[in-house]
Amino acid sequence: MRSGQVTIKDIAKELNISCSTVSRALKDFPGISPTTKKSVVDLANKYNYRPNAIALSLRNQKTNTIGVVIPETVHFFFSTVISGIEDEAMSEGYNVMICQSRESYEREADCIDTLMGARVDGLLVSISRETSDLAHLQKVVSEGKPLVFFDRLVEGMNATSVVVDDYQGAYDATKHLIDQGCKHIVHLEGPDNLIISRKRKEGYISALEDHEMPIDEGLIIECRDGSEAEAAKLFQHLLESGAAIDGVFANNDMAALGALQASKSSGLKVPEDIAIIGFSNWQFSSLIDLSSVEQHGYEMGREAVRLMFQEIANEDESAKSQIRILDAEIVPRGSSSRIA
């Protein structure tokens, strides 16, 4: 018995027939005698034969694998997206190969190189924070490989993308606070170089304008690293300055948590004195009853794969470069709900 897994050759040799016959017998091709077919199938089962996907890929020039480049898998949101990607891909008989860029440009380029070397049938990419040079991505499309971006929109390249509507989510979140009676709403803003941060800020401002509320630049605070501690410190500072505040819309749930902690330690009641809502609906948010905005990561993953399949199927350029914008959905919880 040979060491590795059984191949068509092994079966052919043992039955003294040709590989062609075995191959055809295994896939119900017409023109194979029932006797032969049975003996082949029996032996294949006995030896637990599995077609060698590598050989198939080489022959068919198709790996049935899609590559995913993502900043981090440990982030709850991204792992949710991956889940959606896997489910949708698996249901179509595709495998998924994941690489983490760790928010590094260099690693991202490496990942793409590796996946291109593995001859994946398409690439799903959420670019790293560092990435501004797009040469490595241009190469991908110039070689005719389907490419779909998700979550993070890439400016300066017209490729198919799936993103969540940050503007609308932010607008709704802010409007929700207004509906709860908030008059002085702080925005804990994300890093200015990210598109999502800007979109969310715009949504916040538009909501205020639409409700004829003043925009107070002093109530917009940038949280650069987006950590809980940073937000808590900055927000505490703001409270101590004596500003009248009764609502917070944070760029992410971590920052919202920071605001929550600062509020409580300042003796303010949530949501009575101050209503708080975050963004992203992290797992912990439901646990601590923090209102947030759901980004539907799972659905985003599935949609990205669906668009990918469209690109793989359509040789023509017709379906290219569309941008799918998914709705963000506010999830009101205890931290912001004053009205029963």
Place this chain on the structure above:
Amino acid sequence: MRSGQVTIKDIAKELNISCSTVSRALKDFPGISPTTKKSVVDLANKYNYRPNAIALSLRNQKTNTIGVVIPETVHFFFSTVISGIEDEAMSEGYNVMICQSRESYEREADCIDTLMGARVDGLLVSISRETSDLAHLQKVVSEGKPLVFFDRLVEGMNATSVVVDDYQGAYDATKHLIDQGCKHIVHLEGPDNLIISRKRKEGYISALEDHEMPIDEGLIIECRDGSEAEAAKLFQHLLESGAAIDGVFANNDMAALGALQASKSSGLKVPEDIAIIGFSNWQFSSLIDLSSVEQHGYEMGREAVRLMFQEIANEDESAKSQIRILDAEIVPRGSSSRIA
């Protein structure tokens, strides 16, 4: 220009030389004239040549890919393990292919089939909750494919495994509560059919015994689905029964959170009236200042890959079937720390 990526053949044709020459030129083989080498390398760069990993795999009978079968990627712990797996694998030039069993036996078998078909060089498996029949795994080892289990130990198969020391972690957690002065410690137990639940319960009991404290079966409560709501309800019930309780060691952080909420809503102060510690050190635990036990998932992932490489390298059976037990480490936080 042909559609797909450039191959050695393309380069050979364009330069009117043979594939062999191109291949050797690209990898600094001796016996290639400098002129030829230069022209080949230049053209390869120009066309952005990348060796076809599929073809290489077929030829070398080695895919440089390891397969991972895991119940869920969205669990924080598992995604941490994956992170470790990826880092260690990548550093050795390996790719990782991940399949989720979704805690289903059938899907698990499917995953393994797929990965075997993809001819991964080795398999890393954390079995599903449903799995009791081990035939699909036996097949893997009988075909000589390296197999390493992680996190969930498999009884009845002697394969290499990496697990965390649940017993010791539970012992330390319980001892920690005792050290904080707790006299009546509840254990919120996990489902009895899981080995980890039993180990943790044993650790809890041993710690009590070693400190000459009575084992009160009434203080051991089974939380079957391990949700926060379930734990809160059961614990609330226990409190209302008037039992004297001043400490809780929960099988996982979700249950611990349930106990925390029930305690607070009953007007008990944490940690003064009741000290609480969970298990797994989920991401939210640090955020809500819940004490827990860290399982070092990242390290577990790396270690699993290291053992895998050992198995791939060692043809002999010498290094087989070892069990690596990683230390669990208690992370004391506000929910249990009475002593400053």
Place this chain on the structure above:
DNA sequence: GCGTTTTTTTCAAACGTTTGCAAGCCTGAT
């Protein structure tokens, strides 16, 4: 100019699979 060595290049096979085409065999009609 010819034999000999050295340098450079090519050939061919292999990895596992599929598939168009050709070939073998058998049956029955002429």
Place this chain on the structure above:
DNA sequence: ATCAGGCTTGCAAACGTTTGAAAAAAACGC
């Protein structure tokens, strides 16, 4: 007998790469 026609099977090439062995080309000594 011969041949058409239908079943069944085999051959060979292809996918992209590597590599031992052989061949070709160049360089050298005389």
